[in-house]
Amino acid sequence: MHPKDPASTTRVTWAYVGGCVLAWLLHILANLDTQRGTWSAWEAIYQATWALWPAALLGALLFPWVRWLDARALSLPALVAAHTGAALLFGAAWQLLDFAGLWLAFGPEHAGANLRKALLSREIVGLVVYAGIAIGFTAVLQARRARAGLIAAAQAEADLARAELAAITGKLNPHFLFNTLNSVIVLTRKDPQRAEQALHQFSDMLRYVLATQREAKDRVSLQDELDFVRNYLALESLRLGPRLQVDWSLDPDTLQDEVPPLTLQPLVENAIVHGVAPRKQGGRVGIVSERDAAEGVLHLCVQDDGAGCDPSKLDAAEGRSGIGLSALRRRFALDFGGRARMSISTAPDAGFRVDLWIPQPA
Template sequence: MTTTKSSLLSPMWRLYIAAWLGYMLVVALVNQADTLVAGQFNPHLLWRSFISLAPSAGMLALLWPLSGWFDRRAVTGARRFAIHVVAALAFATYAHTVLIVTQKPPSHPLSWHIWPFLYNVMSYAVVAGVFHVVRANAAAQRQALAAQQAQTLLVAAELGALRSKLNPHFLFNTLHSIIALTQRNPQAAETALFQFSNMLRYVLDTERAGIDRVTLDAEFDFVRDYLELESLRLGARLQVEWDLDPTLGDCLVPALTLQPLVENSIKHAFNPFTRTGLLRIESRREPDTGLLRVTVRDDGPGAAPATIAASPGLGIRTIGRRLDLDYAGRAALRIDSRPGAGFAACVTLPTTP
């Protein structure tokens, strides 16, 4: 046989009831302050005072579930105010009736009736106001948390979409290079296919494992494989200089972040020309901020900022957007280029996640 646990037995409700019982005990002790000071403490009188407080304290305690009922039923505005006015008058009337029964009115009955009645109305208003503020703050926090979770899911979805665009982009362009190589040098194309299989394994392993961050050394190894493949096609035209800080190899970077930058230089600074070109790749730790800085620089024709912004290319735009989403403004992609002065893409990102 199964049993259901009442909500009144939940930790929150137990704490809530205990708080009100504590309040009643404190008020009962205050009511018996004179006997305590005089050394004439009477437990029976204390108990009677405690029990006499139960109805009024219970009515105030019901304001918490009442405020919850308002929220669940979306009771707002004039209707909520009207219910509170009626409830406040009922509470004040009951509490004042108890006072008349238990105490004798003094010589000025009118003032004796007015001020306690207003005090009870004020007590009701204070308790109701506190409970509504608490529930409003809790609702605001839930909404903020829901909005944050929705934003996190949106960012994750967009990152996944960007990565799903980048992987086919890389595969298509690399296969296109190999196909072009088969027409001129079949033996080199065969070597390129083996090189491409290593690169494909890197892409598939990170995709299958759901790994978005890899070490900088692993990303550089992937770039080296890509450059070796391209060197089979470009030959002596492709000159590469590496200037790496060996202490940064364990830093984590988004997978497939650097290869599109190198590919961009290959496409614009090497493919259209027969001359020898220089591609320089360097990693540094910025002295002022401690950020990791990776720069891919070529000595190609460069381009004006407006031309770069209007380019339909996917790689650089995707990398910039991934960094914005993944690091929430702590990472950036900067482009430094002008006509006739080469092209430099600089990625800066934190050395810790």
């Protein structure tokens, strides 16, 4: 928050007015004699008002003064000297206003007598009051600066997260688009009619990707994501034939849940490329969606019955899909602030499994 933000200055002004009213009420209570009744109350109000009005008026002028000093970033000796001089002037101005008020109300003789009687004590009180008000305003400015720094840091972190998320999504898209296009090119040489059908499916996939990018969608329904995955699987089935088997286990209640676009497809592609395609007999890919009753989140699972890998080499396993798994993990960390989870389970000759837990809006 900028120190000269009008809304913030208005809040400081009202806080100062409230502090003055509180000091005025406390002064009244300190001088109130309950045994004297109503007369004592009016006398206490009169004394509190007469004693505090110069300090309240002068104190209002200290905020721009303290703000000006704060903006100069003075050295400590210079700051102490500036405040000392201002405190002495504050006390002198208080005396002058008090003297002028008494002169107008009671005449010069009473004003002069009161000035001589309270000159030293009023100057000391002025120094103390100045110190209290200046310290309070300085604390307000420092709190503003700290809050502004936190807001700026949070904004910078959010901007960085959005930039990283955009970069990750940009990396994911070419990864599967080029692979899918290559599959269609291979198919055109074998079966032009089926290739035409595949091109329509590929067109639907491309339309989905472009729509999510053009509209800057952070979330899509699970149904839309599954339709996209089905088109991809249809293309891969044309290439792999009966070697590719897909098991679906979808909870209908989860189909309208929200997921980041292009969440499932990289996992399905990973399962096919590394768990099904390398094996002569092919393999199975399982896709599961269900509600996690314990945590109240959407649980997705993609697994294959391929060769798997050593669990102690999971870092290398994440790299087996290029950037797919590592990018998805990073994407979840940025997009959900640590609330989404991703788990990888694998073992030699026991397949490869990825579980996702995605929070849903309340």
